[in-house]
Amino acid sequence: MTMDWVLQCSACGKAGETAGLPTVCECGQPWLVRYPDRRPDPATRAAIAAARGMWRFRPFLPLANGEEPVALGEGDTPLLPVPRLGSRIEVPGLLVKDEGTNPTGSFKSRGLSAAVTRAVAGGAAAFTLPTAGNAGVAAAAYGARAGIPVRVYAPKTTPGTILAQIRSYGADLRLLDGHIGDCGKASRAYAAESGAFDLSTLREPYRIEGKKTLGLELAEQLGWTLPDAIIYPTGGGTGLIGMWKVFQELSAAGWVRGPLPRMYTVQAEGCAPVVKAFHEGADHCTPWPDPWTIASGLRVPGALGDRLMLRALRESGGGAVAVSDQDLARDADLGSRLEGIDFAPEGGAAIAAARALHASGVLLPEEKVVLFNTGAGWLYRDPTELPRG
Numbered sequence: 001m002t003m004d005w006v007l008q009c010s011a012c013g014k015a016g017e018t019a020g021l022p023t024v025c026e027c028g029q030p031w032l033v034r035y036p037d038r039r040p041d042p043a044t045r046a047a048i049a050a051a052r053g054m055w056r057f058r059p060f061l062p063l064a065n066g067e068e069p070v071a072l073g074e075g076d077t078p079l080l081p082v083p084r085l086g087s088r089i090e091v092p093g094l095l096v097k098d099e100g101t102n103p104t105g106s107f108k109s110r111g112l113s114a115a116v117t118r119a120v121a122g123g124a125a126a127f128t129l130p131t132a133g134n135a136g137v138a139a140a141a142y143g144a145r146a147g148i149p150v151r152v153y154a155p156k157t158t159p160g161t162i163l164a165q166i167r168s169y170g171a172d173l174r175l176l177d178g179h180i181g182d183c184g185k186a187s188r189a190y191a192a193e194s195g196a197f198d199l200s201t202l203r204e205p206y207r208i209e210g211k212k213t214l215g216l217e218l219a220e221q222l223g224w225t226l227p228d229a230i231i232y233p234t235g236g237g238t239g240l241i242g243m244w245k246v247f248q249e250l251s252a253a254g255w256v257r258g259p260l261p262r263m264y265t266v267q268a269e270g271c272a273p274v275v276k277a278f279h280e281g282a283d284h285c286t287p288w289p290d291p292w293t294i295a296s297g298l299r300v301p302g303a304l305g306d307r308l309m310l311r312a313l314r315e316s317g318g319g320a321v322a323v324s325d326q327d328l329a330r331d332a333d334l335g336s337r338l339e340g341i342d343f344a345p346e347g348g349a350a351i352a353a354a355r356a357l358h359a360s361g362v363l364l365p366e367e368k369v370v371l372f373n374t375g376a377g378w379l380y381r382d383p384t385e386l387p388r389g
Contacts, residue, residue, distance in 0.1 A: 003064050004038060010308055021122040021197050022205055030304060031205035032245065040253045045224065048157050052076060054110055054213040058155065060249060062118060062209050069117040070146045071290055074109035075213055077101045079370070081220040084338040089331075089355040093368045095227070097218060098337075100376030105165070106297075107374045108138035109213065111238055112199070114210030116142040119197050124148065126196035130183030132235060132294045133162040139199055140169035151190060153183035158296055159380045179291050181301050182266050197314055201236035202304040212242030212249075218370060219247075220257055226261050228367035229318070229355050233346035233374055234265040234274055235300035237309040244312035261370075263318040264362075265309065266353035268293030268325060271301060274309055278320035283307055294325050295345035297374060319362065323352040331376065344380055347373030372375040 007016030011029035012294060013122060016022055024030055040059035044341065048056050054075025055061065062210070063069060079097050087096035097381045100105035110133065119127070128151040129139050136152040142151035151172040158175075159231050176183055184200055191198040219226055226247065232240050244263055250256045267275050271291035279286065287302035303309065325345075334346025335341055350371040 002060070005033050005035045005062055008034050008338055013125040019233055021119060021124055023198065023203055030308070031207050032200040033205055033250075035060075040255070042253070042255050045220075045255070047098055048299060049220065054113070054210070056322040057213055057216045058214060058239045060212070060246065062114065063389070067121065070120060070142055071107065071113055071117075072103040072111050072141060072145060075217060076100050077217065079218065080339070080341065082335070082337070082339045082341070083216050085335050085351070088334065088338065089351065089358060089364055090365075091354050091358050091369055092365055094354065095368065096339070096341060096347075096369045096373055097214065097370055098341055098373045099214075100344065100373055102136040104134070104141045105379050106134035106138065106344075107211065107239060107372070108134040110210040110213050111135075111207035112138035112142045112210070114206045115199050115204055116146055116148075118206040119199070120146050120148065120206065126194065127151070127199050128153070128156070128187045128190050128194075128196040129199040130180050130187045131158070132180045132299050133158050134172070134379065136171070137162060137165045137169070137379070140171035143171065144169045151187075151196060153187045155183060155299075160382050162296075162379050165379065179299055179301055181287070199274070201238055208242040208243075208245065211239040212246035213248040214239055214372070215243035216250070218243075221370075224256055226256055226258070227370045229264060229363060229369045231261045231350045231371040232266045232359070232371065233267060233295070233298060233349045233372060234267055234309065235297050236303045237265070237274070237305045239372070239374070240265060240312055241305050241308045244316060260316060263312050263314060263316040264353065265318075265320045266319070266349045267322050268295050268298045268328065268349060269322045270325065271299050272314060272322040273301060273303070274306065275320040275322040277306065277310055283310060286309075293348055295328055297344070297346045298349065306336070309346055319357075321353040321356050323349050323356065327352040336377065341373060342377040343373050344375040344377045346375060347371070347377070351353075
């Protein structure tokens, strides 16, 4: 089957081979998917709007004619006005993109649907990956959907409900002391030993393509316009990188016009390598020692996509903010109580960042600001500890 896309190294620019199971460039940096022969026509927007799910954006995605994706109905998550929350934190034009409504409870559904789709087409017989939590749930679910076994390495400190979800989809779950970086080493060793395909963040090229549908949906939901600013809780950073990539693709295709959004990353004070590198003017991150935060999705001490994240932040004119666990927990609770959205700790971090960015004069009252709740709060709660009526 002919694929009308190519791979280009994000660092050295070298072209890569799309056939089989591509991993990373020989220089060690991630591939980016390019579509040199595609010219998506804005006239097709009506047909896209009439379909459902993230794969309706086929003109922008790595799917050849006649192929069907490994899908569970991911995408089409709501973009919600939050007037009470916006008033409380003095950001009146605030909107929330709620990714907790995805099939596996988080934005990871998008990236893993794309990664598993292409890996199955490339001949993968087994999968492995490390996780801070939600990626493991999604990998387990999409592996089950494809009928392919999945091994997941997770820190023992991962929330219990998330671990239970991983097991419920039949994955081989291995719990380790340490953080996701330690799990990554174990997963890569297993891949080398067993031949299982490594689905780690940015160690294959297609999770970005799934995650970029965040930006495609956002543009569509805003009438093919873009917001002034986006606040995104960042661990591995695939969604941040993917959105910045697709905004440029949309602009080049004439689907949107005008300035692109300023991109702001938010991390926890206990694990903020991107924030530190951004403010130091560095082009890469130094791994964070002893990472800790209750927002397990932000507990990523050293991301392979660090250079791409920093590039997106700077090219967009955005920035980077670190917030405390106390503040992110407070604002997750505040947002849920005021707006009825089930904010995960990472979503609470985005609210806390919006509050801080307003206080520093970065967000203006007249601006349209979108923040991401990247997963459902229930995944982080132990049901045995919930109050009983």
